[in-house]
Amino acid sequence: MSLDDDQVLIQKILxxxxxSFEELMKKHNKRIFGYIYRMVRDEDVAIELTQDFFLKLYHVLDKYNFEYKFTTWAYRICYNMVIDHVRKNPAHIESLENDTIIPKLMDSENYVKEDTLDDLVKEEIREYTWSVVNRIPPKFRELILMRYLQELKYEEIADITQLPVGTVKNRLFKAKEMLKTELEKDGVLK
Amino acid sequence: MACLNETKIQDYIEGGLTAVERSLVRDHLIVCAKCNASYQRYEKLEKSLGEPVYITPPLIIERNVLRMLFPRIPSYSSIFALLAASFLLLVTSIYIYFDFANNSIVQAFQLTSHDTSNWLGSIIKAISTIFSTVYVIFKAINAFFEVIFKVNMGVEIIGLCMLLLLSWSFYLLSRLVFKKIKGSN
Structure with a gap:
């Protein structure tokens, strides 16, 4: 059985x-924190949950089955932690109108300064789109984050959320419909 | 062909249709401005979502996790420095505790040195001189506080505070020295 990069790291950790754990953490920190932060929308809570996630990951790493993809297994742990948090603190996750914190925290590495007006417009649309993602209901938001932030396939999302693939697909379509409507309403998509 | 619904357009973008369906949708998009506009918007949305705006995780996350999982064992230099500083604090605290004001230990040292010859006598004399000097300094500081702030703290309290400060500085200095020695090896 050939191992991917993550699995090689896990073998070394074990x-x-x-x-190697530090390396694994560095590799996935951005996506995990990004997902948690966009779900709970509170920086302190996101930091705490991300820390808890990595601590838990380390302690259950010996239970990892090498037949499965590491990201699916790890993201399921992350997903369940967020779900638990949301159940305990429902007020945290509800859609909010004020998303001013997001642009402050945007990763400067991902900003590409383009000279042309067209590229600037595209960049603005991209940023605005991602700020609107934070406003859609959590059950749709989580799927958008898994699909586009964590770059998971429908089957992997279905595996993590324990939903049928068809439901995942329909919900994602619905989420994108919501995003499109919101962006049209705000005059971003013309 | 009737106008396309939202799901059909998204399916078309994601490549989820059969070849026949794709060709039908493509033909319809050419002739229907309304569906084409909707398609263009979904395309833009897909492009924006495909390039996520990542949020930089604060460095504290990695630091905290690593600290919790693998707590740092104090280095040898820290242990040595702490021992040295503790020794200094202990010796001088004992000195303060045993009648510092009357300087009895200094006197005892001096008496002992009279009967002791050569290097041992010199060492004892040196120690008693250091203690006497320190005592004079403490007395001076106490007098200074009394004149400026009208507070008589007592030589013992001043002595203890100065010793704590001294021990801490000694600790930092020793750590630096031990680290340098370790580094040069």
Whole structure:
């Protein structure tokens, strides 16, 4: 059985190499934190949940089955943690209108300064689109985040959320319909 | 062909239709401005979503996780420095505790040195001189506080505060020295 990069790292961690865990954490931190932050929309809570996620991941790593893709397994742990948090704190996750915090935290590395007006417009649309993602209801938002932020396939999302693939697909279509409507309403998509 | 619904357009963008369906949708998009506009918007949306705006995770996350999982064992230099500083604090605290004001230990040292010859006598004399000097300094500081702030703290309290400060500085200095020694090896 050939192992992917994540699995090689896990083998090293299980063999006692601490640096490999650091490497694994660095590799997935951005996507995990991005997902959690956009779901809970509170920086302190997101930091705490991300820390808890990595601590839990380390402690259950010996239960990982190498036959499955690591990201699907790990993201399911993350998904369940967020769900638990949401159940305990429903007020945190509801759609909010004020998303001013998001642009402040945008990753400067991902900003590409383009000279042409067309590219600037595209960039603005991209940023605005992602700020609107935070406003759609959580059950749709989580799927958008899994699909586009964590780059998961429909089948993997279905595996994580324990929903049928058809439901995942329909819900994602519905989510995009919502986003399109919101962007049209705000005059961003013309 | 009737106008396309939203799902059909999204399916078309994602490549989820059969070849025949794709060709029908493509033909319809050419002739129907309304569906074409909707298609263009979905295309833009798909493009924007396909390039996520990532949020930089604060560095504290990695640091905290690693600290919690693998707590740092104090280095040898820290342990040595702490031991040295503790020794200094202990010796001088004992000195303060045993009648510092009357300088009895200094006197005892001086008496002992009279009967002791050579290097041991010199060492004892040196120690008693250091203690006497320190005592004079503490007395001076106490007098200074009394004149400026009208507070008589007592030589013992001043001594203790100064010793804590001294021990801490000694600790930092020793750590630096031990680290340098370790580094040069």
């Amino acid at each position: 063999a006692g190499k601490r640096a």
